[in-house]
């Protein structure tokens with residue numbers, strides 16, 4: 001179960017965020033409304049939410065999932081592969097230290113963005129993406145092992161981050177799309193297949209028994225409800241324009 005979440009208010013500079021989505025520029029006012037509803041959804045799941053102030057200098061800084069990994073035993077400040085995002089780590093560090101005594105760091109030439117990391121119990125799958133390299137993954141695995149956890153790498157090539165195409169819903173259930181459907185390492189889980197046209201909804205998030213699903217993906221809602229989960233839809237379309245999904249907008253721990 002998770003108790004806390006950290007989010008960061010989007011900055012007006014978000015329109016300059018990195019994007020390959022070709023969905024147009026996000027509308028700031030609408031993004032704020034969607035962010036408020038996202039926070040509401042986290043609270044409905046029983047989380048105590050810390051909202052950090054916007055940081056104009058970093059257009060992608062509302063995607064707080066990437067600069068830190070929170071585990072039950074320690075937090076790890078990452079070293080984002082995207083150069084324009086590296087400075088976000090210093091901005092999240094104080095908030096992380098308020099909750100953790102044990103705070104570790106990924107150092108260059110290792111790069112990790114925690115959107116590439118999926119937690120399954122004590123094990124952490126680490127996607128080797130354009131943002132996370134082998135050196136970063138090796139450092140991450142060494143840190144996890146130091147605290148009695150484990151990690152393994154997943155080769156990937158189709159999407160931005162590992163969790164762009166995957167979501168672990170606990171109870172051995174995994175929503176997955178595209179290249180992740182056939183990865184040998186995931187075959188021990190119950191793979192719930194997300195249709196390619198609904199791929200954005202593979203980034204659904206389990207929080208304390210409820211699954212947050214991005215708004216507008218009825219088949220995914222049905223798939224998840226049919227497994228017995230409670231579903232809460234959240235409209236994050238303004239963030240989709242920046243390649244950001246539901247999980248990217250919070251740290252949950």
Ligand code: CIR
Nearest residue numbers: 018063115161242243244248
């Ligand atoms: C980026 O490209 O870094 C941001 N525009 C989106 C980050 C999304 N984060 C995530 O998937 N964990």
